[in-house]
Amino acid sequence: MRGVALQSNVLTRALDEFVRRLVEAIPTVVTGLVFLALAAILVKAVLVVLNAVLGRTMGGESPVYRQFLTTIVAVFLWFGVGLSTLSVVGLDGIAASLGTAAGFLALGVSYATSDMIADAVAGVYLLRDPDFEAGDTVRVGDMTGVVQSIELRKTRFAVADDTVVRGNADIEARWTKIATES
Numbered sequence: 001m002r003g004v005a006l007q008s009n010v011l012t013r014a015l016d017e018f019v020r021r022l023v024e025a026i027p028t029v030v031t032g033l034v035f036l037a038l039a040a041i042l043v044k045a046v047l048v049v050l051n052a053v054l055g056r057t058m059g060g061e062s063p064v065y066r067q068f069l070t071t072i073v074a075v076f077l078w079f080g081v082g083l084s085t086l087s088v089v090g091l092d093g094i095a096a097s098l099g100t101a102a103g104f105l106a107l108g109v110s111y112a113t114s115d116m117i118a119d120a121v122a123g124v125y126l127l128r129d130p131d132f133e134a135g136d137t138v139r140v141g142d143m144t145g146v147v148q149s150i151e152l153r154k155t156r157f158a159v160a161d162d163t164v165v166r167g168n169a170d171i172e173a174r175w176t177k178i179a180t181e182s
Contacts (some may be wrong), residue, residue, distance in 0.1 A: 032089035039081040042117050045075055065127070065152060068120075115169070119153040122172035126150050137178040144178065 050073055054066040079102065086095035110117065126132050127150055136147045136159075145164055147158030155171055157164045 028089050032085055035088045036081070036085050039084065043074070043077045043081060046077060065124070068152065116153060116168070119167045122168035123150065123152040123154075125172055126155065126168055127152075131177055132175065139176045139178055140166060141174060165167040 019053065047070060050070055051066065054069060058066055083099050084091070086098070103167045132147065132150070134147050134149055137144065138147060143157065143159060143164060143166075145159035148156040148158050148163065150168075152168075154165050154167055157166070162163075
């Protein structure tokens with residue numbers, strides 16, 4: 001009988017402690033939720049403005065480029081919101097650990113994709129260059145051809161009866177436009 005009363009007493013104390021800590025945590029959780037809601041509104045507003053700006057500056061380009069840039073910005077913003085929310089609710093250690101781990105992960109990914117990133121950056125420059133457009137005859141190194149299409153990471157050339165595909169980083173640094181006779 002005494003064992004049952006002791007177990008009941010331990011259970012009651014554990015339940016009381018759980019409820020007390022839960023009640024103490026409510027203001028922190030509410031603060032975190034309010035912060036998250038305000039941050040979500042801010043992120044959505046930034047993305048709407050970014051879409052509008054990109055629509056004006058890159059209106060003639062394929063929507064894929066605007067979506068690519070918007071997605072990159074959105075990932076960074078949402079990651080920052082997530083880390084900030086953890087910090088607001090008192091989980092600074094977890095936020096710092098996740099931030100550090102994400103930094104190392106980003107370093108590895110950027111190293112692994114450095115050629116792809118270089119091609120994409122060069123592609124943006126080529127797409128914006130008024131002297132390098134589809135239909136132009138250009139020389140890149142030992143190849144001379146007509147630009148068929150310029151994409152974010154690669155450009156296609158018509159050379160004789162073939163299509164030659166080159167990475168934009170290789171093209172951007174060393175291309176020459178060939179004057180056409182009119």
